[in-house]
Amino acid sequence: MSAVTDDARPAVAHGFRLQWEPAQSAHVLLYPEGMVKLNTSAGEILRRCDGARTVTEIVADLEQAFGRAGLAADVAAFMSMAIEKGWVELRS
Amino acid sequence: MNAPAATPGPPLWLLLELTYRCPLHCVYCYNPIEFAQTEQELDTAEWIRVLREARELGAVQLGLSGGEPLVREDLVEITAEAHRLGYYINLITSGVGLDETKIRDLKIAGLDHIQLSFQDSTRELNDFLSHTKTFELKQRIGALIKSHDYPMVVNCVLHRLNIDHLDAIIEMADRLGAEYLELANTQYYSWAHLNRDHLLPSRAQIEAAEQTTNAWRARLGGRMRIFFVVPDYYETRPKKCMNGWGSTFMAIAPDGTALPCHTARMLPGLSFPNVRAASVREIWFESEGFNRFRGTGWMKEPCASCDEREKDFGGCHCQAYLLANDPATADPVCDKSPHHAVVTAAVTRAQASSTNVKPLVFRDAKASRELSRNAAGEMNADKKQKILEPRMHTDEHG
Numbered sequence: 001m002s003a004v005t006d007d008a009r010p011a012v013a014h015g016f017r018l019q020w021e022p023a024q025s026a027h028v029l030l031y032p033e034g035m036v037k038l039n040t041s042a043g044e045i046l047r048r049c050d051g052a053r054t055v056t057e058i059v060a061d062l063e064q065a066f067g068r069a070g071l072a073a074d075v076a077a078f079m080s081m082a083i084e085k086g087w088v089e090l091r092s
Numbered sequence: 093m094n095a096p097a098a099t100p101g102p103p104l105w106l107l108l109e110l111t112y113r114c115p116l117h118c119v120y121c122y123n124p125i126e127f128a129q130t131e132q133e134l135d136t137a138e139w140i141r142v143l144r145e146a147r148e149l150g151a152v153q154l155g156l157s158g159g160e161p162l163v164r165e166d167l168v169e170i171t172a173e174a175h176r177l178g179y180y181i182n183l184i185t186s187g188v189g190l191d192e193t194k195i196r197d198l199k200i201a202g203l204d205h206i207q208l209s210f211q212d213s214t215r216e217l218n219d220f221l222s223h224t225k226t227f228e229l230k231q232r233i234g235a236l237i238k239s240h241d242y243p244m245v246v247n248c249v250l251h252r253l254n255i256d257h258l259d260a261i262i263e264m265a266d267r268l269g270a271e272y273l274e275l276a277n278t279q280y281y282s283w284a285h286l287n288r289d290h291l292l293p294s295r296a297q298i299e300a301a302e303q304t305t306n307a308w309r310a311r312l313g314g315r316m317r318i319f320f321v322v323p324d325y326y327e328t329r330p331k332k333c334m335n336g337w338g339s340t341f342m343a344i345a346p347d348g349t350a351l352p353c354h355t356a357r358m359l360p361g362l363s364f365p366n367v368r369a370a371s372v373r374e375i376w377f378e379s380e381g382f383n384r385f386r387g388t389g390w391m392k393e394p395c396a397s398c399d400e401r402e403k404d405f406g407g408c409h410c411q412a413y414l415l416a417n418d419p420a421t422a423d424p425v426c427d428k429s430p431h432h433a434v435v436t437a438a439v440t441r442a443q444a445s446s447t448n449v450k451p452l453v454f455r456d457a458k459a460s461r462e463l464s465r466n467a468a469g470e471m472n473a474d475k476k477q478k479i480l481e482p483r484m485h486t487d488e489h490g
Binding site: 014015017019021022023024028030031032033034035086 | 102104149150152153155178180182204205207243244245271272314
């Protein structure tokens, strides 16, 4: 799996829907006859994947929102996994 | 030791069987043998109330099924309300009743996905098994679904008569542009149980089918995901039916009966509440029917002391009833069950090059009435076939 470049613009993939579920206190990813319950960090990353922001911008936004530096590697690892699972696609 | 069941989570998966009416007559249908006796279907307002109450509890995946849900004239209205409430909406259909106008109206209403059933890759067998001329129609509907940009699951129930066509079935689903293909081996309840000796494949057929599936998976890469469900008669441990009784799933039958699985109403000594008389919340948390097999407290041996009891929760109660006449015993599919010989006998018969026997019974109202009349007890063979098993998991990442 090649690394996701910093200027890629990830989006929740066609056929998937991300939404917040109060009953589960979690973001979930919905697709035909299935659901993935996301943990907090996965949910926070995915909800910023709007096809407009670049990976760099998403990292910066997360670092500011959570008052932490050095999230780039975690985000890149998540992106690779999410692309492999088909949850995320890259827009140019 | 009666361990109390923990408080259940929400009914994440809600299946509305809007009607038992269906233009097809499939020989393996999971609808009750007695479906023709079903009383009045819920009306639009009642279905919408169910949607609202279940959503408040946290239901989020919605199946609209039947019978053929497209025979309901209020399908678009129900879909629109479900969308407004925030459901992910799956339409489970034979395709009969879909056309350009209907599919566009459903899209506007907020339908998320369409699962289209096929009986086979050949016209002859598709039309024979469903007792209809629907093969070309289904091809057209597949194209229509993709032209309206829906994600599509193609579902084909596998059995002795079509499993050798698997290569062509997968090729067809790929050609239609399906994102997912469900190859659900027949499970033997209701009409499929009646017809079991016609339908149960041989071990050699299943092994060949698994090889074909794996070869296609390697070739397809990520283009289409294939789910291959092995027939549980060939397993030594039972399936974790419905992800655990009353843990995730609620089905509502056309007459409003609420069920923890599609066919649980066959089980003797249990009553299931009706949404006309109780709220979804009361039904899910308080009803005897939904609580009866939650957790492990109901178990007897060999389940009670089994170290896998929380892995499969004893398997399927309908199968236990059907094959061992006791819904609270271990699913006879398990080789620890004292009744496992019933399963191995059926499997042994299936290895013969030809099986008997009685003619195939097609699912129609006439057969339903006759069987109901003849069999008031014995023929309560009732459970799901293709059931929309919830595929739910929690991912922990990051």
